[in-house]
Amino acid sequence: MSYNNNAPPGPPQNQGAPVPDSYFTESRKGEVNELRNLLRNFSTQKDMKKKREIIKKVIAYMTLGIDVSRLFTEMMLVIETRDLVIKKMVYLFLCNYATANPELAQMCTNTLTKDCNNDDPMVRGLALRSLCSLRLPQMVEYVSEPLNRALNDSHAYVRKTAVMGILKLYHLDEEILERNGFVDTLYDMLKDPDAAVVTNCILVLNELMQKSGGMAINRAIMLHLLNRLGEFSEFGVVAVLDLVPRYIPANQEEGYQIMNLLDPVLGTTNAGAFMAVIFAFLSLAENLAGKEMKQQIVTRVKAPVITMMTGGSAELMYVMLKHVDALIELCPGVFDDEYRQFYLRHHEPTNVKYLKIQVLAKLANPTNAPDIVGELSECVSDSDATLSRLSVQALARIACRDVGGEGCAENITCRLIEMVDLDIAHISSEAATALAAILRKNPSLRELIAPPLPRALKYIHEGRGKASVIHLLGELGDIIPEAPYALEKLIDGYDHIKCSEVKSALLTSTIKLFLKRPPEVQRMLGRLLQSATEDVSCQDLHDRALLYYRLLRNAPDPSIVDQVVKTNMQIAGSANFAEENFDEDMRDELMKEFNTLSIVFGTTSDNFVSEENQIKFVKMPAEHPLDGGAGSVESAPVNPVDSLASQVQEASLLDHGPVDTTPAPATAPMAAEMDLLGFGTEPTPAPVVPPVAASTFSLIPNVALSGDEYQSKWGAVSDADAHVIIVPLTTLPPSTDAVETPLSQASIKTMASGELPTEFKFFLYAQDASSDGSIIMVQASIGKSSPCEMLLTIKISGPGGFEKADAFVNVLKNALGAYAS
Numbered sequence: 001m002s003y004n005n006n007a008p009p010g011p012p013q014n015q016g017a018p019v020p021d022s023y024f025t026e027s028r029k030g031e032v033n034e035l036r037n038l039l040r041n042f043s044t045q046k047d048m049k050k051k052r053e054i055i056k057k058v059i060a061y062m063t064l065g066i067d068v069s070r071l072f073t074e075m076m077l078v079i080e081t082r083d084l085v086i087k088k089m090v091y092l093f094l095c096n097y098a099t100a101n102p103e104l105a106q107m108c109t110n111t112l113t114k115d116c117n118n119d120d121p122m123v124r125g126l127a128l129r130s131l132c133s134l135r136l137p138q139m140v141e142y143v144s145e146p147l148n149r150a151l152n153d154s155h156a157y158v159r160k161t162a163v164m165g166i167l168k169l170y171h172l173d174e175e176i177l178e179r180n181g182f183v184d185t186l187y188d189m190l191k192d193p194d195a196a197v198v199t200n201c202i203l204v205l206n207e208l209m210q211k212s213g214g215m216a217i218n219r220a221i222m223l224h225l226l227n228r229l230g231e232f233s234e235f236g237v238v239a240v241l242d243l244v245p246r247y248i249p250a251n252q253e254e255g256y257q258i259m260n261l262l263d264p265v266l267g268t269t270n271a272g273a274f275m276a277v278i279f280a281f282l283s284l285a286e287n288l289a290g291k292e293m294k295q296q297i298v299t300r301v302k303a304p305v306i307t308m309m310t311g312g313s314a315e316l317m318y319v320m321l322k323h324v325d326a327l328i329e330l331c332p333g334v335f336d337d338e339y340r341q342f343y344l345r346h347h348e349p350t351n352v353k354y355l356k357i358q359v360l361a362k363l364a365n366p367t368n369a370p371d372i373v374g375e376l377s378e379c380v381s382d383s384d385a386t387l388s389r390l391s392v393q394a395l396a397r398i399a400c401r402d403v404g405g406e407g408c409a410e411n412i413t414c415r416l417i418e419m420v421d422l423d424i425a426h427i428s429s430e431a432a433t434a435l436a437a438i439l440r441k442n443p444s445l446r447e448l449i450a451p452p453l454p455r456a457l458k459y460i461h462e463g464r465g466k467a468s469v470i471h472l473l474g475e476l477g478d479i480i481p482e483a484p485y486a487l488e489k490l491i492d493g494y495d496h497i498k499c500s501e502v503k504s505a506l507l508t509s510t511i512k513l514f515l516k517r518p519p520e521v522q523r524m525l526g527r528l529l530q531s532a533t534e535d536v537s538c539q540d541l542h543d544r545a546l547l548y549y550r551l552l553r554n555a556p557d558p559s560i561v562d563q564v565v566k567t568n569m570q571i572a573g574s575a576n577f578a579e580e581n582f583d584e585d586m587r588d589e590l591m592k593e594f595n596t597l598s599i600v601f602g603t604t605s606d607n608f609v610s611e612e613n614q615i616k617f618v619k620m621p622a623e624h625p626l627d628g629g630a631g632s633v634e635s636a637p638v639n640p641v642d643s644l645a646s647q648v649q650e651a652s653l654l655d656h657g658p659v660d661t662t663p664a665p666a667t668a669p670m671a672a673e674m675d676l677l678g679f680g681t682e683p684t685p686a687p688v689v690p691p692v693a694a695s696t697f698s699l700i701p702n703v704a705l706s707g708d709e710y711q712s713k714w715g716a717v718s719d720a721d722a723h724v725i726i727v728p729l730t731t732l733p734p735s736t737d738a739v740e741t742p743l744s745q746a747s748i749k750t751m752a753s754g755e756l757p758t759e760f761k762f763f764l765y766a767q768d769a770s771s772d773g774s775i776i777m778v779q780a781s782i783g784k785s786s787p788c789e790m791l792l793t794i795k796i797s798g799p800g801g802f803e804k805a806d807a808f809v810n811v812l813k814n815a816l817g818a819y820a821s
Helices: 021-040 042-046 048-063 069-078 084-100 102-115 121-132 137-151 156-172 176-180 182-191 195-208 219-227 234-241 252-267 271-288 291-311 314-330 336-342 350-363 369-380 385-401 408-420 425-441 443-449 453-459 463-475 483-492 500-516 518-533 539-554 558-565 584-591 597-601 643-651 669-673 707-716 737-745 801-819
Strands: 723-728 749-755 759-767 775-783 789-797
Touching (some): 021 069, 048 084, 069 084, 069 102, 084 102, 084 121, 102 121, 121 137, 121 156, 137 156, 156 182, 156 195, 182 195, 219 252, 252 291, 271 291, 291 336, 314 350, 314 584, 314 597, 336 350, 350 369, 350 385, 369 385, 369 408, 385 408, 385 425, 408 425, 408 443, 425 463, 453 463, 453 483, 463 500, 483 500, 483 518, 500 539, 500 558, 518 539, 707 775, 707 789, 723 801, 737 801, 775 801
Antiparallel strands (some): 723 789, 749 759, 775 789
């Protein structure tokens, strides 16, 4: 027998006696002491691979719930390493035990604060993330300084981590936002050159401002983010697209421009981004042209929706099917030609099959109804009883809606009659129920439905199906000779009927049959009324029987009883039954929560999200409806302007019409007090690339461009590279000349200008005097209402980016002098 001397001793292998807990406690203490010795070992400190393995054991013990806090000092010493893997594990250890043992937090904080100044940006970011994760209120002041420094770090990872750190501090101390001005900083960081940082800013602002309806957005923010949409990851694209339904465009032209910017996202393979852009389109259509525009949007997205639905996993397919179902309800008929995509596949899970059956019934029209009815008829014989029932119900729904064209209802009725005679209990029962529904909608099919009913009553045993056959016998008793005798057998065996639904149907049908054939039914009706009035198993049945008895006994004229008992079988048009009507208000509420679980559950979030966790985002700007009438550019009378201006205006996606002058909503007071994005203030230096100083930036005085050159250079620069900047003005210029003259003196030339009823428009250009000689082209508009602002859309045909655009704006503001603030 051999022994492993290095293996830790196991529990005593004694003879059935329970092992005391103290044994495991002592064993763990020994293992922890052994780990301490290994961490202190000089040879271990030099061997990084061995050190990793030891620290992995420490973390494993910690994960299992074993207290290894006694190793805190040794782990603090290990943190002085360049190995990122070791640092990550040590940071995890420190954060875990600093939270559980606040007295150790001071030591932990000093170490992490020191690493926040490390030369390696990964170390700085990891240290800051761990520092903000301590979750100790007394440490907030220690974290604020390194956090503020990290927000202006030169590396994007550190800035991204710092943005999330603001949210962690907010949950510890809500007042820290006001003390440190973090909200203003986050809005300014929406201009950050790294898209991941911008994504985190959007997410954090939405959570910080959820009490006031979410992150405040305006025109400048919306256009800035949409123009950079191509830079974001799929996760970031979803964050940006979620803002679009909350934004109300100033006019129809701007709404269509936003749609053009969003259209490329339909090519994404990410389902979240895809559904988010559909929701954005539908929300914009709500503000633009209503139902016709929604029809065009659903038609546009139909093909990619079908592709994504059929090419994904089963879970994705089900969610996509739910959203397709909602789109079909919103715009009936759009998906009708794609009905084959909703045929069942043998490998699909049952929940997908069930939903496809329901959707197929909504796609039926005179063209495709024969194929759909054939497919559903095949599904009736499936071994899954639920699927069979749903298929029968779908067939009945097509017949009741009368959407299959001439002869479709008769064809379906014949198929259902054949199913009634099948020796399969659930199919026969469901087919009988379907025939009862079809008769309510199509009384002309009486002669077709009547013959098989008496024999069906003998072998249908399910309560719902049996009640449907009894109901049909009462309705069609005048053309079924043996109807009274079929019901009499049930009345004689009344005490053996257990289903209250069958008893109620038997009572109602017998009354109706009595009014049609009194001599044959009189005696058995009396026996039935006596049995029903003495029945205490169902209060509703008892009361109904008493009502019929008193009515028959006291009514002076049998026609009165006939009017009370008989129902109007005629249902106008193609309306659904009352119990199947879909609440349009509910549908509208659900569409407001498109791309959420509300569509999957079929109910609004109020019904499955607790009140304290509900977030109600508000639309912005408040009370800012579309002004597609006199306020829009296309309908306003235009003064004579150079024809090039109109050409550039039509070619540009960033010519936004009148500037939004509506004040920020009352629900977001923070937005009214600050210049969102910082576009109206002096340019903030970018964290990575040093800014172009205004003193070194200059323009060539005698630059000249023809109209064709201007247009070609403008089109050569991508819309995603355009810069949208708002310049606040102190006063409104009296004319276009008051703007053109000072700009010309500052070497900013005017290609075209004009005055509209609501604004001044300018097409400007200039050339950078630096070695690259970049051409700067500007579309500018000045709104005539208060507050007065100049909206600039800047494209640069060369390097420079935001820094050169900001420097150019400084020159422009200096040239305008008294007009610019």
